[in-house]
Amino acid sequence: MRPAAPLWVLLPALVLLPVLALLPGISHGGGWELVGQFAAAALRPSLDPLVLGSVLGGLAVTAGIALLGWAASLALGLVLGIASSRVVWRSCCGSAAPAGWIRRLLALPRSIHELLWGLLLLQLVGLQPAVAVVAIAIPFGALVARVVSDLLDALPTASLEALRSGGAPAPAALLTALGPPLLPQVISYSGYRLECALRSATLLGVFGLGGLGTELRLTLQSLAFPELWTGLWLLLAVMLLLEALLGWLRRRWAMPARLGLRQGSVGRQGQEMVAVALALLPVLAVVAWRLEVRPAGLLQWQGLPPLGPADWGAVTALPWPALVGHTLLLTLTAAALAVGLAPLLLVVVAPWRAGGWLVRGLWALGRLWPPPLTALLLLFVLQPGVLTGALALGFHNLGILGRLLLEAAETSGVPQQQALAAAGTGPRLALLYGRFSGLARPYLSYGAYRADVILRESVVVGLVGATGLGSQLLEALSSFAADQLLALVLAYALLTLLGEDLSDRARLWLLETPHGDGHPQEAGGAWR
Amino acid sequence: MQSSPGLAQDPPLTPLLSLQTITVRGRNQPRLDGVSLQLEPGERVALLGPSGAGKSTLLAVANGLLTPDQGQVLWQGEPRAHGVRARRRQQARIGTLWQDLRLIEELTVQQNLNAARLAVWGWPRALLNLLLPLDTAACAAVLQRLDLDPALLHQPVSALSGGQRQRVALARLLRQEPLLLLADEPLASLDPRLAADLLTLLLELASPPRALLLSLHRPDLLGGFDRVVGLRAGRLVFDQPSASLKPAQLEELYAGSGPP
Secondary structure (H helix, E strand, O other): OOOOHHHHHHHHHHHHHHHHHHHHHHEOOOOHHHHHHHHHHOOOOOOOHHHHHHHHHHHHHHHHHHHHHHHHHHHHHHHHHHHOOHHHHHHHHOOOHHHHHHHHHHHHHHHOOHHHHHHHHHHHHOOOHHHHHHHHHHHHHHHHHHHHHHHHHHOOOHHHHHHHHOOOOHHHHHHHHHHHHHHHHHHHHHHHHHHHHHHHHHHHHHOOOOOHHHHHHHHHHOOOHHHHHHHHHHHHHHHHHHHHHHHHHHHHOOOOOOOOOOOOOOOOOHHHHHHHHHHHHHHHHHHHHHHOOOHHHHHOOOOOOOOOOOOHHHHHHOOHHHHHHHHHHHHHHHHHHHHHHHHHHHHHHOOOHHHHHHHHHHHHHHHHOOHHHHHHHHOOOEOOOHHHHHHHHHHHHHHHHHHHHHHHHOOOOHHHHHHHHHOOOOHHHHHHHHHHHHHHHHHHHHHHHHHHHHHHHHHHHHHHOOOOHHHHHHHHHHOOOHHHHHHHHHHHHHHHHHHHHHHHHHHHHHHOOHHHOOOHHHHHOOOO | OOOOHHHOOOOOOOOOEEEEEEEEOOOOOOOEEEEEEEEOOOOEEEEEOOOOOOHHHHHHHHHOOOOOOEEEEEEOOEEOOOOHHHHHHHHHOEEEEOOOOOOOOOOEHHHHHHHOOOOOOOHHHHHHOOOOOOOHHHHHHHHHHOOOOHHHHHOEHHHOOHHHHHHHHHHHHHHOOOOEEEEEOOOOOOOHHHHHHHHHHHHHHOOOOOEEEEEOOOHHHHHHOOEEEEEEOOEEEEEEEHHHOOHHHHHHHHOOOOOO
């Protein structure tokens, strides 16, 4: 008895059963009135010029941080990616071994969430705009590096070998043979990174690193819901605009879609791409100047409070098994909620056009709304804990996965769905059988990757307490317990690396079979 | 209007499908302009016409995928139902053989065959079909009817050969138990021998009370059909017994559009 493809997609939604069973136990019901006020305020956001001015200012800072962090991560990632590519080392020096070493080195910065980088830097150099930019640039850069090197190593090498055997020097041959096929994939991926950077910049703001996030958190905590919604609606508008613009560019330049089952002709209009890239440079300079980002400021370390002698006894006395267990439980619950709910909701609303738009709207809010804010909102009616954190993280990732699933469903399985509908099958079953059959493997393998991201992200809901390593980490940070901090960061990094390895294996396994259409680079990381 | 010669002396039958002055304003598909067509039980009708004439549009109106802008579709003498469920029940009796077959690659042959029953099955059986082999006897029977080995039932469709897929698609059509068979250029991408085999099979399956409406590009294969209908630029050009079709009519139908 082996479940068929369309069932796989729905199976993760079974996590709803335990979640719904446990919810009554952790709800305290005190704040339903507040939740009602919050929801009602959505329709009448504050239009006070003062509020609007401060929200727009915050939004500009957030967008600026996102843009700078993104650009820095791309530059960093391209250089490091080329430096950690096996093909490059093999053609330049005859041995691929150094690529492996650099890859291993890059795993550490990648495994630590941008929020942790931000909070660590904050302690070292004090509050300044450059902190958030660097906090985004470090892990994103390491991630881009991994993707670039995976893409490079997955490219066919026939033309490279032809050029090399013709006597071309290694750098020229690499550039000519691998540059053109690499560029559109990197550009398409970098567009997606910009969306991520906007979300991250908002999140960093929630923790006081500047921009709109700070205002969102303050207005939420002071229950100023109309002002909160002013910020949310504007952020939503910016995010949807950005997504629409990037989607348009992706189609215009014939870029591979992230969950595309088949790659069409890739990459047209190269000159236009280069022109856009060049036009970005002065924009970046102006943004950096307006935000007063000064790289030199990063070198002026502030005096740390005197550190006590390391108390390794206290470190080992931490409840490690519980911390790790809670972190994993949180991750798996949130991942299953996100992965399972997206297709389930699509199936449920399939007969109604309005339902489809409602779901899209819900997902847009999920993407936009930083998980710690969702968690704070949930605390109005739920007790702090793993489940509350999982719901917040699950909602956020549902927004991301759902959008991806919709994008992919638009191009996959349409004829099959039509055929079923023509034979009188209801819209829900036609969707399930017709479209989800082909999507199951790529969607779930993306879900496996997402679970790995959620593990890294679990630190951001640490502030709702008792969620495992994340909350312990934030506690160690605020109490300047450097010894605990070090141990916890290392434990986190180790766990994330293990998780990454597991999710890579799961993805390879899912894409391995003949009809998975699995390009090796899909398994490797074009989706990261 | 027309009824097939063999049935002319019978008491007036309710037509299986009756399309009355159907107009479709082309947006995403070729247009139709006031086309009327009736199909009696047991009739085998060929639909001819150059590409872009509206053959696929007409078939989409017939199987209910497309709602015409004007005109009426009667199924067994009744207007097409407005209620969602009643309409699905009507559509369940109309089976379509698609040119690209539209099998679900990731599912087994048996699951694909059972997918033809989804219109009448509820959710529990639909989900169970994805978990367990259901209705094995009925599925094996349709496979055998098409000279396929019942051992294929547990194979994924992606593992089948081209000829096997063609027959599995036909088996799925049978499993749907339709009264009307529609086929949109099923012979187009087949080599001559396979095409002839498939046509023979389709004509054989369309025994009373079933009817067949098939669009094709090959006037040389009209032998087994009772009636032939010509469509050009969305209009009905002729509708007559296939035996009385003259070469001049064909020439006129395809004029300016290259060899048929």
